[in-house]
Amino acid sequence: MFPSIVIITVLSSVIAVMSSNPLFQRAFSGIRVAVCALISSSIFKMSSKSLKSPDKAIIACTVFALEIFAGISPVLIVIFTVLFSVSFFFIKERKGCGVK
Secondary structure, eight states, X not given: OOOHHHHHHHHHHHHHHHTTOHHHHHHHHHHHXXXXXXXXXXXXXXXXXXXXSHHHHHHHHHHHHIIIIIOOXXXXXXXXXXXXXXXXXXXXXXXXXXXX
């Protein structure tokens, strides 16, 4: 079994050489559409399982808006979201509201 770095290096070399080929460009255009559909499907499946309460939906919408409209780094958003979520749900649990 090849290490991932070798596979990625070989693929990137092939892509660099073939990128000017019109047939290759069309094929990659189709691959991009397929990847977009797969990602959209995964997002839908994850959101239907994850967004069980209004609190979680608000957090998800806020994170989406910060990423798209404010241009904040995804790494910072993930760190902030983890800290906020843990704090929010801990406080909610201490007040006796329960966490779903």
